[in-house]
């Protein structure tokens with residue numbers, strides 16, 4: 285899939301490349317180092333290890349989609365979705381967009397890709413209660429809050445559980 289983002293608000297923040305083109309594809313083993321570096325750039329805690337990332341890339345129960353910047357051929361963003369034999373719903377486990385590529389709708393593109401690939405009736409996710417940008421994005425894309433998990437993250441922050449029904 286070819287995505288050509290041209291929302292001006294971001295251009296101001298990143299004069300280097302007013303237009304960004306990304307290709308979305310499934311991650312492969314060779315992407316491991318780039319994915320781990322993106323994890324380090326985007327999360328200050330609760331980071332996945334290289335080992336976990338490698339496990340998910342190889343797992344038939346996981347979808348790891350990456351957005352590759354066409355100009356620089358580097359990974360600009362990724363999303364990880366897990367499906368579980370016993371669970372009806374698929375879980376959006378992680379989503380990260382490189383700071384240089386934010387504000388372009390790339391997260392929305394990756395979420396739509398997961399919705400397209402998911403066979404479950406619902407998608408759910410956990411998000412830090414202080415992550416206003418992500419919460420606003422998920423609400424904009426049709427997710428609604430269903431529960432809270434106390435002290436869910438390593439630093440004791442609570443999590444919001446949000447869900448979206450495919451039938452919506």
Ligand SMILES: CC(C)(COP(=O)(O)OP(=O)(O)OC[C@H]1O[C@@H](n2cnc3c(N)ncnc32)[C@H](O)[C@@H]1OP(=O)(O)O)[C@@H](O)C(=O)NCCC(=O)NCCS
Pocket residue numbers: 293294297326327378379380381382383385386387388389390391392410411412415417418421
């Ligand atoms: C949350 C996140 C995935 C959003 O990705 P994205 O591709 O930038 O999403 P969007 O393009 O839809 O932008 C979402 C909001 O980011 C903000 N934004 C805009 N430009 C931005 C920029 N240059 N840098 C940072 N944020 C910006 C805006 O508030 C925008 O909302 P708006 O479109 O209503 O103005 C991304 O900020 C990220 O990776 N954050 C760190 C990791 C994380 O929190 N992941 C989610 C865990 S649950």
